[in-house]
Every structure is written in C-alpha cells, then in structure tokens.
Amino acid sequence: MVIYSFKNFSYAYYGVTKVFENLNLRIGSNNPQIVAFVGPSGSGKTTLLSVMAKLVEDYSGEVLFEEKNLKDWKELEFRKKVLMLLQSPEKQLFEENILADVLYTLKYDNLTVEEKMLKAQRVLELVGLPKDRWDKPYYRLSGGEARKAALAAVLVKDSEVLLLDEPTSGIDSETRQELYRIFKNLKRAGKSIFFSSHDVYFVKAVSDEVFFVDNGLVKPAENVEKARYWGVV
Numbered sequence: 001m002v003i004y005s006f007k008n009f010s011y012a013y014y015g016v017t018k019v020f021e022n023l024n025l026r027i028g029s030n031n032p033q034i035v036a037f038v039g040p041s042g043s044g045k046t047t048l049l050s051v052m053a054k055l056v057e058d059y060s061g062e063v064l065f066e067e068k069n070l071k072d073w074k075e076l077e078f079r080k081k082v083l084m085l086l087q088s089p090e091k092q093l094f095e096e097n098i099l100a101d102v103l104y105t106l107k108y109d110n111l112t113v114e115e116k117m118l119k120a121q122r123v124l125e126l127v128g129l130p131k132d133r134w135d136k137p138y139y140r141l142s143g144g145e146a147r148k149a150a151l152a153a154v155l156v157k158d159s160e161v162l163l164l165d166e167p168t169s170g171i172d173s174e175t176r177q178e179l180y181r182i183f184k185n186l187k188r189a190g191k192s193i194f195f196s197s198h199d200v201y202f203v204k205a206v207s208d209e210v211f212f213v214d215n216g217l218v219k220p221a222e223n224v225e226k227a228r229y230w231g232v233v
C-alpha cells in the first residue's frame, strides 16, 4: 500500500503564490521507511508536509493517505495515526512548561496519569533534554532545547507516521547522532518518517528515499539535481 498519493495536485497560497503545479507522486510503501525532502529554502517542503499532515486543505487535485482521500479522513482518526513536528518549536509549544507540553499530546489518550507521566519522562530523556529544563516554558530554553522539547511532544504519541519539518535544525552533533538512532529505532518499530532537512549528511546517512523539491515539483533525487544539491557537480 502506498502511504501518500498526489494526483494532479496544485497549490498556491491564497490562490496567488504558486508552490506546486500538477504534481503526480506516490510516496512511502507498506514497509516502514525514512523519506527525506530536500531542496532550496522556499521550495515548498513545509507546505508539502503541512498538506500531508492535513493542516492545509485548500489545494486542487487529490491527496490520498493510505489510499483514502485525505479530506475524507475523520480528524481524530487521522491524528491518531499521523503527527507533525512544525518547523518552529514556538508554534508547537504553549503550555506553562515543557513537561506539560509533552503531556498535552496525550491529553485524550486512555492512560492513567502515572502512565502519561512515565511516557513523557521517557521521551524527554530520549531526546536528551536535561531534567532541570522540564519545568520551564519553551521561551526560557535555547533554540536547540526548544526543538528537542517539540520533538518530544510529537514522539510521545507513538504515531504510525511522523512528519518532521527540519528536526535537525539548530541541534548539537550529539543530539543529531541520537536523532539518527531514534529514526532507525522508530523504523524498526514499524513507523514511517517523512522529514525535511538542509542537513545533507544526516539525510544521506538516515534516509531510504530522498525527494528533491523545487520549481513546483517533487522528484526522486537520483539524477543530476541530486548531485548538484549535494555539491558534487
């Protein structure tokens, strides 16, 4: 089963700023996969992930998720399966502290308070956010710490599909390595990850498939564009 299919997909912000035009594309398969979107700033990576996350719907054409039209998916049912890490952590975090932010993701889950707390603590440890930051709001953290917190707030849910917009942006090399391990472990646990990144080394190391986003199109990055992007030609 293909995870996402785009059929004659076009998108322009406010009907004016064209981002994608007549895109036909199939992304992801039955097997858990790590799929990267690369491409220049402003090429449409965030827009594409936002569409895949059902956050943007005023496009033309069709987008299917697990072979069912994205617009026909019930909100709650869809959110159980797919979560997105937004490009800016401050758009994702809003509670009085980081721990509360992570717990918020589990708000409607059928778990006891203790179970939720345990999950939240585990995931905050997993992303390497020191304990003395957990009781602070995101605006008292550094940029990289805030991104780790936002990532924790997404990973805590155990979603089948993770859409991560620039998870490597602004984080230290130790966390980057940890992120590599987290990605591989998530894949082993049966999850699919779609992410955008400007970090070519990370992308090269972790991805099963790379798509190049540019000029209104999304293409498998196997040709000259890929080489150009990697700085090879």
Ligand SMILES: Nc1ncnc2c1ncn2[C@@H]1O[C@H](COP(=O)(O)OP(=O)(O)OP(=O)(O)O)[C@@H](O)[C@H]1O
Pocket: 013, 017, 019, 039, 040, 041, 042, 043, 044, 045, 046, 047, 048, 087
């Ligand atoms: N809220 C918005 N309103 C109007 N135009 C927008 C909006 N967000 C993005 N755009 C435009 O859509 C295009 C694609 O933007 P997008 O954010 O998807 O790019 P990106 O590939 O994620 O870039 P980056 O690598 O800088 O994150 C850009 O030309 C941008 O100017």
Ligand SMILES: [Mg+2]
Pocket: 045, 046, 047, 087, 165
């Ligand atoms: Mg972006």
